[in-house]
Amino acid sequence: MSDILGALGQAWSRLLLYPGGLSAVLMVLIVARLRGIPLATVGPFTLLDLLPSLGVITLLPLTPAAPFAYGLDVPTALLMLLWPSFRRAARERIAPQQMLEWYLPLLIAATALVSVTTTLDLSGLLRWPAEPLRQLCFLLGVLAWIAALPPVTSLQSNLAGACSEVGLLLIGVLPLIAGLNTLPITREIPSLILVPAMLIVAVMAASGACNLSLPARYLLAGIALLVSGFPVR
Amino acid sequence: MLSERKFSHLLYRLLCVATMMIGVGGYWLIQRRPVSIAQGIIVVDGLSCLVLFSAGLLVLTIPVQWRQVWQLLALIGAMTSGHIAGLAGGLLAATALSRRWDHRLAGLALAGGYLGIGGNATSWWITLSGDGLNSVSFVSLLVGAALAVGALDGAMKRVSSFEPLMALTALAALLRLYSVGPWNLGWQFATLLVGSSLALHAAWRAVTAQDAQDTEVWLQRGISSLALIATGCATPAGVVATGLLVLHLSVRQLGQPALGIAPWAGWLLTGAVPGSLGFMAFWSVSAAAMAAGIAVLAMVVWATALCLMLAAGRQISGTPQRRGALAAVISLAAGLATPILVRWMLRPLSDHLQGGLTPYGAIEPWGWAGLLALDAGSHPAATAPGLVLLIMLGLIGALAWVIIRWRERG
Incomplete structure (x- = not known):
């Protein structure tokens, strides 16, 4: 138990400053403003919807955050980020067929990404592969992930939805950060600038993907999954 | 004076609780190695103890039916038998007492599979009958397991009752096959295919x-x-995941959310709350698939789990019952205690079936934090820090609450 308390004690900057706390609130407010989401008062129920997404952002393996021994994996992060839309879907009994259309491309993209990393651990997304085919698959996986987000995030147009969107976009950005860190030019850019810059790129890409048709999303995710299945010597 | 009816009910409950207690007590005896009694005719191992505990709990949760007690005793007989004839006989008796013909058919298939192994092998003792393993017997066992889980209901698109005790019988019968010997890749593939189709x-x-x-x-x-x-x-890892799912099924059966449940309790029983037993159980199957190197299966399992969580969330309604709240508290407590459950209750299960298992994946306690799935090279394949996550969420929630209150006063 002392190791957990020790880890939590050392993670105060993660909790208060970056990537959780202040920086998370800032990112959520910016995304909410871009999406035109009104900044309503946070009550107990909104807080209940906000908490899981904030928890995921706090525990993301982003540099230069303080190291934390107990990281998350993709399924857990997905579940926690989808919690607000999940609760709404259950409460309003949204048609499962509709839910499937929204979530399936995202799950296929996630499958493509974890197939490349061979681990469900989120930190695996920070390991940029050496083989060109794997790199292509990683990029396709990221594109498919970001393209799959608009229908999922449009389900919840409040602060909790914006918080989920930030978390999902940051997960999509992790492989891109890993890829950029291998380039000599971008390696010099401090992570505190690189992460928000990549987040803005991802927000713009997600906005651009709003007009994509459902078959296009499936096609992109399907190609990423197929490429991830090719064996690499 | 107790009326005859009340006495009967009391005796029924006592028998179920006694079975659970014997299962728990058995764990103290079998931590290091299985206990063999009467020259190996009775063998008590991790699987026997898990079946005793879960079956006792499952029978306890249903309205009094003495037929179920006989089924329970037959299942215990099967799972503590060191001889194939005892195992097959127990499985046949447990399923023959069911009211449904497809369960009786499942029992015939399960018993037939084991008798086929015994007939082919040089010995009828379970641990010495590995040379009798053959594809025909395996297919018979798999068909039996699928029937007991409800494959026919799915194929015929009908909704009929579900008997969790029959599902436990089928799963225990399949797990016992690892005591006989290792499976070949084709059998594994067939099981994964049948399981995935049924689950989806x-x-x-x-x-x-x-x-x-x-x-x-x-x-x-x-x-x-x-x-x-x-x-x-x-x-x-797969064996541990099966154990956690059986425990989750038992706790859900105890809660009976369909009769009416409070939202907080209902969500705790869905498995959508990290740290609850349902979450740990669903996560462990996905992690077991990933640790075995099958990423697509891991995500298919997670997609199925998400559907099950959503279905359970949609079901929350009605007048809250006390048993639902009790089951929810048990689910949260058991979920947070999964490192202990895995170490004490489920590791003996996988240790005693080790002879038939491959080393491609293990689920280990992650200190007090939660569970960690390791692949064949002992690298982390998945992580579930249940307790840490809940503490972290509590801290963030407390912080946000303080800020909100401060803003309101300001």
Whole structure:
């Protein structure tokens, strides 16, 4: 138990400053403003919807955050980020067929990404592969992930939805950060600038993907999954 | 003076509780190695103790039916038998007492499979009959397991009752096959395929069902089918995942959410709350698949789990019952205690079945934090820091609450 308390004690900057706390609130407010989401008062129920997404952002393996021994994996992060839309879907009994259309491309993209990393651990997304085919698959996986987000995030147009969107976009950005860190030019850019810059790129890409048709999303995710299945010597 | 009816009910409950207690007590004896009694005719190992505990709990949760007690005793006989004839006889008796003909058929297939192994082998003792393993017997066992989980209901598109005790019988019968010997890749693939098809179908039926009782039936079928997938992984991680799913099924059966449940308790029993037993159980199947190197299966399992969680979330309604709240508290407590459960209750299970398992994946306690899935090279394949996550969420929530209050006063 002392190791957990020790880890939590050392993670105060993660909790208060970056990537959780202040920086998370800032990112959520910016995304909410871009999406035109009104900044309503946070009550107990909104807080209940906000908490899981904030928890995921706090525990993301982003540099230069303080190291934390107990990281998350993709399924857990997905579940926690989808919690607000999940609760709404259950409460309003949204048609499962509709839910499937929204979530399936995202799950296929996630499958493509974890197939490349061979681990469900989120930190695996920070390991940029050496083989060109794997790199292509990683990029396709990221594109498919970001393209799959608009229908999922449009389900919840409040602060909790914006918080989920930030978390999902940051997960999509992790492989891109890993890829950029291998380039000599971008390696010099401090992570505190690189992460928000990549987040803005991802927000713009997600906005651009709003007009994509459902078959296009499936096609992109399907190609990423197929490429991830090719064996690499 | 107790009336005859009340005495009968009391005796029934006492028998169930005694079975559970014997199961728990058995764990103290079998931590290091299985206990063999009467020259190996009776063998008590991790699987026997898990079946004793879960079966006792499952029978305890249903209205008094003495038929179920005889089924329970037959199942215990099967799972503590060191001889194939005892195992087959026990399985046949447990299923023959069911009211459904497809369960009786499942029992015939399960018993037939084991008798086929015994007939082919040089010995009828379970641990010495590895040379009798053959594909015909395996297919018979798999068909029996699929029937007991409710494959026919799925194929015929009908909603009928679900007997969790039959599902437990089938899963235990399949797990016992690891005591006989290792499975070949084809058998594993077939089990994963059958389990995935059944799980996806059950999850979809659960999420599209309109009636709360129908949803619960498909939900429990989905959980049992996921356990079939975990069994097919043929790894210590898969065995641990099966154990956690059986425990989750028992706790859900105890809660009976379809009769009415409070939202907080209902969500705790869905498995959507990290740290609860349901979450740990669903996560462990996905982690077992990933540790075995099958990423696509891991995500298919997670998609199925998400459907099951959503179905369970849609089912939350009605007048809250006390048993639902009790089950929710047990689910949270057991979920946070999974490192202890895995170390004390489920590791003996995988250790004693080790002879038939492959080393491609293990689920280990992650200190007090939660669970960690390791692949064949002992690298982390998945992580579930249940307790840490809840503490972290509590801290963030407390912080946000303080800020909100401060803003309101300002």
